Amino acid sequence: MNPKLKELADLMFPDVTKTIEDYEKMYPERNLESGAVVTRFAPSPTGFVHMGSLLSAFEDYKVARDTGGVFCLRIEDTDQKRSVENGIEGILNDLKNFDIKPDEGMISETESIGEYGPYIQSERMEIYHTFAKYLVLHDLAYPCFCTASELDETREIQELNKERIGYYGSFAKCRSLSIDLAIEKIKAGQEFVVRLKSPGNFNSKIVLHDEVRGDIEFPENDLDIVLIKSTDKLPTYHFAHLVDDHLMRTTHVMRGEEWLASFPIHDQLFSIFNFKKPKYAHLGLVMKIDETGTRRKLSKRKDKEASVEFYHREGIPKEAVKLYLMTIANSNFEEWLDNNPDKSLDDFKFDFKKVSASGTLFDISKLFNISKNYFGKMTASDIYDNLLKWTLEFDTEFHDLLVKYKDYSINIFNIEREVLKPRKDYTSYRSIRSFVFYMYDELFKDLEYDNVKITEKDEVIKILNTYYNEYMDLSDKDNWFLKVKEMCDKLGYASNIKEYKKEPEKYKGNIADVTGLIRVALTSKSNTPDLYEIEKLLGEERINERFNKYINK
RNA sequence: GGUCUGUUGGUGAAGUGGCUUAACACACCACCCUCUCAAGGUGGCAUUCACGGGUUCGAAACCCGUACAGACUACCA
Numbered sequence: 080m081n082p083k084l085k086e087l088a089d090l091m092f093p094d095v096t097k098t099i100e101d102y103e104k105m106y107p108e109r110n111l112e113s114g115a116v117v118t119r120f121a122p123s124p125t126g127f128v129h130m131g132s133l134l135s136a137f138e139d140y141k142v143a144r145d146t147g148g149v150f151c152l153r154i155e156d157t158d159q160k161r162s163v164e165n166g167i168e169g170i171l172n173d174l175k176n177f178d179i180k181p182d183e184g185m186i187s188e189t190e191s192i193g194e195y196g197p198y199i200q201s202e203r204m205e206i207y208h209t210f211a212k213y214l215v216l217h218d219l220a221y222p223c224f225c226t227a228s229e230l231d232e233t234r235e236i237q238e239l240n241k242e243r244i245g246y247y248g249s250f251a252k253c254r255s256l257s258i259d260l261a262i263e264k265i266k267a268g269q270e271f272v273v274r275l276k277s278p279g280n281f282n283s284k285i286v287l288h289d290e291v292r293g294d295i296e297f298p299e300n301d302l303d304i305v306l307i308k309s310t311d312k313l314p315t316y317h318f319a320h321l322v323d324d325h326l327m328r329t330t331h332v333m334r335g336e337e338w339l340a341s342f343p344i345h346d347q348l349f350s351i352f353n354f355k356k357p358k359y360a361h362l363g364l365v366m367k368i369d370e371t372g373t374r375r376k377l378s379k380r381k382d383k384e385a386s387v388e389f390y391h392r393e394g395i396p397k398e399a400v401k402l403y404l405m406t407i408a409n410s411n412f413e414e415w416l417d418n419n420p421d422k423s424l425d426d427f428k429f430d431f432k433k434v435s436a437s438g439t440l441f442d443i444s445k446l447f448n449i450s451k452n453y454f455g456k457m458t459a460s461d462i463y464d465n466l467l468k469w470t471l472e473f474d475t476e477f478h479d480l481l482v483k484y485k486d487y488s489i490n491i492f493n494i495e496r497e498v499l500k501p502r503k504d505y506t507s508y509r510s511i512r513s514f515v516f517y518m519y520d521e522l523f524k525d526l527e528y529d530n531v532k533i534t535e536k537d538e539v540i541k542i543l544n545t546y547y548n549e550y551m552d553l554s555d556k557d558n559w560f561l562k563v564k565e566m567c568d569k570l571g572y573a574s575n576i577k578e579y580k581k582e583p584e585k586y587k588g589n590i591a592d593v594t595g596l597i598r599v600a601l602t603s604k605s606n607t608p609d610l611y612e613i614e615k616l617l618g619e620e621r622i623n624e625r626f627n628k629y630i631n632k
Numbered sequence: 633g634g635u636c637u638g639u640u641g642g643u644g645a646a647g648u649g650g651c652u653u654a655a656c657a658c659a660c661c662a663c664c665c666u667c668u669c670a671a672g673g674u675g676g677c678a679u680u681c682a683c684g685g686g687u688u689c690g691a692a693a694c695c696c697g698u699a700c701a702g703a704c705u706a707c708c709a
Contacts, residue, residue, distance in 0.1 A: 123709065158708050227707080241633050244705055272707050281635095298635070308707040316709050340636055340704035363638080364702075406657085410645055413657055435645075437638050438702070445644070445658050455671080495670085504670045514670095563667075576666085594667040606669035 080216065083258045088215040090265050091222055091273065092208045099213055099352075102206060106195050106326045115148035117330045119184070120174075121155045121323075124166030128173040130441065131335060131365040133387045137404045138362070139333050140179045141429045151327060152184035154199045157313040176391045177401060195327045200319055207314040210322050210352075211273050211307050219278075219351060220306060222261050222271040223253035246274065247281070251303045273307035279347055287342055290331070290360035290431040300343040317341060321348040324357055333360045336438070360431055364438040365407075394469045394508025398424075399450035406449070409433040447506045455503040459493035462505075466492075469508035477512050480519050487616070491518050494612045502608060517602040518616065523625070528632065529605035532592040536630075542570065542596055543626045551619070559611045567593055600629035 109117060118139035122132055143150035152171075156162050163169075167188045174180070183193030191198045214220035223246075230246070237244045253261075254276060265271065279299035286294050306318040314322065324332060339361045349356045390400050401424060405412045411433050419426070454462070463481065470478035481488050492515075495502040505511050516522040533539060550566040552558045564574035571587045573579030579589040598610055601622065607613060614622060 121709090155709065161708075223707095230706085238633070243634050245634095274707095292637075295636075302705090305707050310707075313707090315707070319709095335703090336637070337703050337709085342636090361637085407644070413644085414646085414655090417656080439644070442643055442658070448658055451670090500672055502670050560667080567667095574667095589667090591667050598668065604669090608669075610667065 081218070081258075083262075084216055084218060087222070087258050087262050087265075088212050090262060091215060091271075092212040094205060095209050095212050097205070097209055099209060102209065102326060106328065109149070109328045111149070112147055114146050115330075116142050116146040117149045117151065117328055118143050118333060119151040119153050119324070119327065119329050120181075121153045122170055123155050123158065123161040124163065124170065125161055126163045126166040126169035128170055128387045130387060133173070133177065134365060134404055134408065135333055135335065135362055136174060136179055137177065137401065138408050138429065138434075141405075141408070142331065142333075143182065144425070145428050148330070149182045150179075151193065151195070151329070152181035152186075152198065153323060153327070154185055155316070155319065156199060156201045157308075157316070157319055159201075159311065159313075173387050173391075177387070177397050200323070201313065203319075203323070204312065206326070207307065207318060207322055208312070211314075211318070214275070214306070214351070215273070219276050220273050221254060221256070221276055222265065223251075223274045223303075223305075224256075224261075224264055224269050224271050225253060243281070245302045247277070247301045247303060254303060270309045272305045272309045274303040275306055275348070277301050277303050277347065278351070279343075285343065285346070287346055288359075289339070289342070290358055291434040292339075292361065292436050295339075295342070297343045300347045302344065304344055317344050317348065320345060321352070321354075325349070325352070325354045329357050331360065332357045333362060336361050336364050360434065363435050365441050392473065392509075394473070394510070395446065395450050395506075396453055396465070396508070399446065399453040402449050402453065403446045406445075407435075407439045410435055451503045451506050454505040455501050459489045459496055462492045462511075463489045466508050466511060473509070474512065477522075480521055484519070487518075490616055491515050494608045494616075504608075517604065517607075518613070520621070523603070526603045528603045528629070529599050531596050531599050531605065532588060533596045539596065540630055542593060543600060543630065545570065546597060547623060547626055551614075551622070553611070553615050553619070556609075556611045559614075563594065564590065601625050 111117070120132075120136040120139050122128065122136075128136070140150045142148070152174075154167055165188055167185055171185070171187065181192075183191075183195065184198040185191050197203055211220060215222075225246075229252075233246075233250050234244055236242075237250070251274075253274070277300055279301040281298045281301045283299045284296050285299050286296050288294055304317055305315050307314055320332075323329075342359065342361075345359075346356065387400075390397075402416070405424060405427065409427075409430055411430070412427060415427055416422075457465075463485070467478065467481055470481060492511075504514055512522075533542065546563075546566060550562040552562045567574040567590045570593075572593050573586040573589040576589050576591060579586055594610055595605060598607055598613075599605055601610075601613060601617065617625070
């Protein structure tokens with residue numbers, strides 16, 4: 080070995096005490112069953128998770144579960160500017176809201192589980208430096224003293240001459256610096272970054288395999304990319320990816336499409352160290368159509384639905400969100416679910432080949448539809464329990480009523496539920512209140528009554544009184560309806576709508592007008608679930624009160 | 633400027649050369665059912681797969697161009 084190189088490497092990394100072999104021993108190959116997949120989700124600690132990230136975390140987690148593998152949460156805090164206070168807790172919480180728990184890695188702001196840590200990159204300094212030092216020792220990396228303005232300058236020249244932009248070939252000034260000079264500069268206290276001495280040739284092609292896109296041809300990487308940054312001595316993403324995913328024995332790297340372009344860099348890094356390469360899957364981005372009608376990446380800043388906390392706040396059941404995520408993750412999932420209505424998400428196996436390569440437009444109406452169907456399958460008491468939790472956090476007024484009237488509330492949620500075709504109107508926990516508020520006297524105030532057909536005051540009084548005094552029969556639904564019809568006939572309203580349509584001039588109106596009036600008087604709404612069920616739950620006394628309230632409004 | 637990816641209806645998409653006169657689901661529209669609504673049922677919604685060439689007996693699928701969209705091209709991830 081070149082002793083000069085050793086001197087340089089020692090100077091650059093005085094803190095390194097271990098060797099790569101030491102780390103290989105510390106973090107041995109995992110002893111997993113064949114087919115078990117090791118994935119990882121590696122966010123910056125920004126405190127919350129973006130929809131696109133949630134999708135990839137969800138897929139990472141799903142594959143790990145499906146194969147009996149490991150899902151790891153690693154924190155990429157190598158860009159200190161992005162970190163926020165308690166950022167890890169925030170991420171963990173967002174993930175937890177969708178039942179995603181790491182098998183390994185960070186489990187709180189400061190704690191982790193697993194034998195492959197530390198799982199926070201800023202705590203892995205010495206490891207990165209050990210690997211970087213190895214590279215310097217073998218003349219595969221070098222210190223670069225170029226300043227930001229020098230770099231800007233060469234970029235401008237490159238732009239002007241329409242040359243490829245970057246630090247490569249003759250533009251890589253520090254690559255050809257003599258070792259002596261480099262040593263001298265470091266001794267003189269000059270700042271430096273560590274750059275890869277890329278062995279690639281831009282004119283040669285390589286073919287890399289992506290699990291969703293198949294084989295892709297790239298030019299070899301010839302960029303002398305930065306491995307270790309100057310001021311904080313932290314690694315760049317590229318280098319951290321190599322070291323961490325190798326040492327954590329990640330088998331499948333699933334990440335956004337934005338990483339596709341740096342695939343050749345990562346492949347080259349693994350080749351240089353002769354490490355076993357993980358498989359890669361580059362996922363299509365989650366897009367939306369904005370006000371101007373153009374398609375663009377869903378943005379954390381601009382789009383409220385981009386932050387996963389939004390779904391929690393809206394009260395969309397996490398199960399529904401997961402079903403939606405699965406439909407965009409694997410295009411065959413929806414059909415599978417239709418054909419296997421009794422099976423759950425866990426019975427479906429994630430398939431890389433069914434991942435769409437093109438960016439997905441985020442479709443919130445589809446999500447609501449899935450949510451609606453999910454509510455349709457829940458039991459009334461499940462709804463009650465979950466709604467109780469949701470309102471505790473987001474609607475304490477309603478929460479108190481739910482506590483006070485537990486059984487009554489469950490009965491409300493059970494209206495038209497335990498039947499062959501259950502009604503489907505709830506789209507979220509938040510939406511429920513607007514469907515049932517009138518069932519609670521405490522909320523039946525400051526009303527705006529919907530419009531009704533029958534408005535003439537004497538007629539209104541006559542119908543409500545006649546109904547209440549002579550025709551209200553709550554013993555069972557059939558009797559109830561017979562009585563209503565009877566009353567209509569007596570008062571001159573058609574009890575059969577078909578008849579009415581044939582000869583409308585023969586009647587004052589039809590049964591729908593009459594029940595419409597009763598419905599609005601009782602609930603203030605013209606659209607509600609089954610009237611009989613509502614009346615039955617309300618009971619005679621409150622029906623009377625509400626009729627009077629309506630008449631005197 | 634360079635590199636790479638993508639392009640099937642309003643949306644998500646199936647489709648790997650003949651079974652496609654293009655599944656399925658969401659949305660939308662119409663009708664039916666019906667005391668209102670939600671559901672549910674029936675039907676409609678791409679003469680055509682960004683465009684132009686080519687290969688082939690045969691192409692949405694294969695090849696070549698073009699266009700458009702997106703990503704990357706940082707000591708950000």
